[in-house]
Amino acid sequence: MVKGALGGGILGGHVAYMKAGIFIGLPFNLLFGMYMTYCLYILVISAQILYRRTRVPSMSYPDVGEAAMACFPNPKVAKYSKIFRYTIDAIICIDLFGACACYQIIIAKSIKQLVEDTQRTTIEGLAPVFCIMLTVYYAFVFNPTFSNLVKVTKLYNFFEYVGMSVFSMSCSGVVIPIENNMKDPKKYPQVLMTGMSLIIMCTFSVSFFGYVGFLDACESPITVNFPMTLYECRVHQDVNLLLKINITIDFKLIGNM
Numbered sequence: 589m590v591k592g593a594l595g596g597g598i599l600g601g602h603v604a605y606m607k608a609g610i611f612i613g614l615p616f617n618l619l620f621g622m623y624m625t626y627c628l629y630i631l632v633i634s635a636q637i638l639y640r641r642t643r644v645p646s647m648s649y650p651d652v653g654e655a656a657m658a659c660f661p662n663p664k665v666a667k668y669s670k671i672f673r674y675t676i677d678a679i680i681c682i683d684l685f686g687a688c689a690c691y692q693i694i695i696a697k698s699i700k701q702l703v704e705d706t707q708r709t710t711i712e713g714l715a716p717v718f719c720i721m722l723t724v725y726y727a728f729v730f731n732p733t734f735s736n737l738v739k740v741t742k743l744y745n746f747f748e749y750v751g752m753s754v755f756s757m758s759c760s761g762v763v764i765p766i767e768n769n770m771k772d773p774k775k776y777p778q779v780l781m782t783g784m785s786l787i788i789m790c791t792f793s794v795s796f797f798g799y800v801g802f803l804d805a806c807e808s809p810i811t812v813n814f815p816m817t818l819y820e821c822r823v824h825q826d827v828n829l830l831l832k833i834n835i836t837i838d839f840k841l842i843g844n845m
Contacts, residue, residue, distance in 0.1 A: 589766055589783035590790075593759035599719060599809035601756045601791055602798025606806040608749035609740040610799070617795060620753055621788035625780060628763050632776050635764060646768040649761065650676045680761060719810055720793045726814065727801035734800050756791050759783075 605613035635647060638655045647655065654673035660666045767776050794810060802813045 589759050589762060589779065590786050593757055593783075593787045598756045598791055598794050599811065600752055601795030602723070602802065602810055602813075603806045603808045604749045604752035604756070605795045605799035606738070606804060607741060607745040607752075609745075610737045610796075611739045612741075612746060612749060613753075613795065613799070614792075616749070617753060617792050618788065620750075621757055621784060621791070624754070624757055624760075625784040628760060628784070629777060629780055631760070632763060632767050632780065635767065636773065647764065649680065649764045650674075652764060683758070684761065720790055722814060723794050723801065723810055724797045727797035730801045731803065736803055737800065738804075753791075753795075756795070757784075757787050759787065 608616070631649075631652065634656060635652045638647065638652060638659065639645060641659055642655050644651075644655075650673045653676040654669045657669035657672045658666050763780070766779070767773050770776060770779070798810050798813070799806060805813065807813055
């Protein structure tokens with residue numbers, strides 16, 4: 589579940605904090621994480637109830653939506669179960685195809701920076717563990733006093749923040765397949781709490797410390813902000829390489845959902 593969420597999205601969280609401001613980014617990062625955890629919990633618990641009602645051992649995400657609508661007591665609502673299923677399919681396709689488009693841009697920018705050996709790319713706009721460690725390190729190197737942080741920005745920027753923040757933590761497409769393949773599905777709440785706690789912690793680390801370190805110079809993905817000095821260039825290149833491998837694996841995960 590953690591691997592399904594920590595793809596390319598986490599590498600742009602620092603830009604989301606820059607757009608919204610620190611007083612918006614910090615609390616809403618936690619709030620959205622808790623809300624998404626609750627929604628995923630309701631989804632899986634509902635699926636387990638529907639398994640018993642429909643006598644079907646496993647379902648996909650759209651199957652759960654269709655079954656939930658079909659089991660609704662009011663027949664006027666239940667008759668729209670197929671339409672509801674197709675709506676879920678369409679939303680999942682838009683979400684995942686959009687994610688793939690973002691990943692291609694991230695890969696292209698990372699490769700271009702390495703090939704040109706420049707600090708900034710001219711494209712406008714893994715290794716999650718290594719990225720997190722380097723992000724925290726550079727935050728303390730470039731801004732050890734945590735100064736010059738913008739507190740609040742414009743309302744429009746908040747909506748941009750919402751999209752980027754939710755995307756960085758999203759893993760709704762993988763929760764049902766994981767539950768279907770668990771030896772003991774009743775333990776899924778523990779899995780969910782553990783996984784989402786790690787996701788929220790990792791997202792916060794990259795987003796907050798990335799913004800602290802690079803301030804208004806934040807650019808996505810986070811790796812293009814890392815300095816290209818002689819001493820650090822080799823580490824940076826290795827992380828960029830691991831990043832591209834990581835995103836390639838994400839493509840495979842998306843294809844299997």
